Amino acid sequence: MTTKIAIFGVGLIGGSLALCLKGKPGITVVGHAHRPESLKRIVERGVVDAATLSMEEAAADADFIFLCVPVGNLEEYLAKLNRLPLKPGCIVTDVGSTKAAVAACAAAISRPDVFFIGGHPMAGSERSGVEAASSLLFENAYYVLTPSPDVPEEAYIRLERLLAYTKAQIVRVDPVLHDEIVGAISHLPHIIAVALVNQVCDYNSSNELYRMLAAGGFRDITRIASSEPVIWRDILLSNRKVMLDLLKDWNLEIEGFVKLLEDENGVGIEEAFQKANRFRSELPERRKGTITSLFDIYIDVPDHPGIIGQIATELGTRHINLSNMQIIESREDVPGVMRLSFRQEGEMERAKELLQGLGYTVYV
Ligand SMILES: NC(=O)C1=CN([C@@H]2O[C@H](COP(=O)(O)OP(=O)(O)OC[C@H]3O[C@@H](n4cnc5c(N)ncnc54)[C@H](O)[C@@H]3O)[C@@H](O)[C@H]2O)C=CC1
Numbered sequence: 220m221t222t223k224i225a226i227f228g229v230g231l232i233g234g235s236l237a238l239c240l241k242g243k244p245g246i247t248v249v250g251h252a253h254r255p256e257s258l259k260r261i262v263e264r265g266v267v268d269a270a271t272l273s274m275e276e277a278a279a280d281a282d283f284i285f286l287c288v289p290v291g292n293l294e295e296y297l298a299k300l301n302r303l304p305l306k307p308g309c310i311v312t313d314v315g316s317t318k319a320a321v322a323a324c325a326a327a328i329s330r331p332d333v334f335f336i337g338g339h340p341m342a343g344s345e346r347s348g349v350e351a352a353s354s355l356l357f358e359n360a361y362y363v364l365t366p367s368p369d370v371p372e373e374a375y376i377r378l379e380r381l382l383a384y385t386k387a388q389i390v391r392v393d394p395v396l397h398d399e400i401v402g403a404i405s406h407l408p409h410i411i412a413v414a415l416v417n418q419v420c421d422y423n424s425s426n427e428l429y430r431m432l433a434a435g436g437f438r439d440i441t442r443i444a445s446s447e448p449v450i451w452r453d454i455l456l457s458n459r460k461v462m463l464d465l466l467k468d469w470n471l472e473i474e475g476f477v478k479l480l481e482d483e484n485g486v487g488i489e490e491a492f493q494k495a496n497r498f499r500s501e502l503p504e505r506r507k508g509t510i511t512s513l514f515d516i517y518i519d520v521p522d523h524p525g526i527i528g529q530i531a532t533e534l535g536t537r538h539i540n541l542s543n544m545q546i547i548e549s550r551e552d553v554p555g556v557m558r559l560s561f562r563q564e565g566e567m568e569r570a571k572e573l574l575q576g577l578g579y580t581v582y583v
């Protein structure tokens with residue numbers, strides 16, 4: 220007996236799910252694309268067993284349907300699916316970054332023999348499209364599910380079992396609460412990153428030195444400003460009410476800083492940094508998969524040819540598996556900083572000891 224999985228929207232998230240599920244015992248993954256160009260990309264990337272432009276064909280006899288399209292298209296996809304002959308017991312789920320709107324919409328078109336369970340894998344990247352998909356994207360990440368109370372436990376468990384292939388940790392959250400929390404920890408940071416980059420972009424139009432001098436710190440905190448505009452337009456509009464409240468609070472935070480500076484309140488500035496430092500140090504360890512790495516160390520490296528090869532060889536000889544290596548900052552007159560990423564904490568610790576032993580300055 221085969222389990223048919225239909226994935227609508229095989230981009231970063233849909234493609235990563237496809238890679239997690241394809242080839243698993245008894246599973247067939249069918250991808251749906253809304254345009255011939257997208258179909259070609261999915262087939263070329265080889266993430267699905269079969270691909271089609273026909274919604275009907277993709278959905279026919281599917282045991283699970285994953286909607287991995289932009290949030291703004293979820294309602295339309297649900298409405299179209301609702302008109303198709305779906306297999307009794309079929310579970311329809313989505314991966315959208317907001318959950319309240321899709322939950323309301325699914326409730327309005329629910330059918331007794333088909334179950335909708337909202338979902339949101341809390342992993343991703345600023346990249347998009349099937350080319351960026353990875354089977355390891357969800358490993359160790361949280362994966363939120365937001366079933367309505369009338370979804371039978373049997374259906375929830377079936378989905379949870381299937382998602383075990385992603386190696387994510389499933390958490391059950393109320394959809395409205397999800398949007399409030401994710402609004403603060405994901406959507407607000409995206410707005411702030413974009414606003415900051417655009418502020419500097421405007422200054423830069425009268426003086427190119429801004430771009431030239433913008434280095435590590437600016438890049439680090441603005442990575443997510445490079446995220447897909449259509450995906451983020453939809454997320455922010457869908458979570459509009461929550462975002463408006465959060466932005467009011469954000470304005471208060473910023474006004475607080477304005478006041479501290481106006482008053483030349485050094486103690487207050489220190490307190491603000493101490494509070495942030497304390498809370499940040501209590502954040503859970505990074506839990507994401509490969510795209511943002513699990514365990515990173517940073518080392519000062521003199522900027523001379525051969526250094527990358529030397530470090531990689533030292534690690535390789537001791538069978539320490541490196542998942543990524545990146546020069547973050549490199550100038551002729553100062554040491555560069557290299558980021559080494561490991562999938563296992565133990566490997567990171569061994570690399571740290573080894574490199575310290577070889578005389579490198581290592582930071583965690
Ligand atoms: N980017 C991220 O890091 C994360 C995104 N999500 C959610 O996952 C969903 C998919 O996002 P990504 O995979 O990042 O985006 P993506 O742009 O990589 O993929 C979107 C896919 O939907 C397809 N699509 C189908 N109908 C479409 C239409 N009418 N208009 C535009 N595209 C259409 C596109 O061809 C593409 O394959 C979104 O709902 C997003 O909120 C969830 C977690 C993380």
Ligand SMILES: O=C(O)C(=O)Cc1ccc(O)cc1
Nearest residue numbers: 316340341342343344345443
């Ligand atoms: O790139 C990052 O760090 C992200 O924040 C990725 C991301 C984007 C959207 C989501 O709904 C969840 C995760």
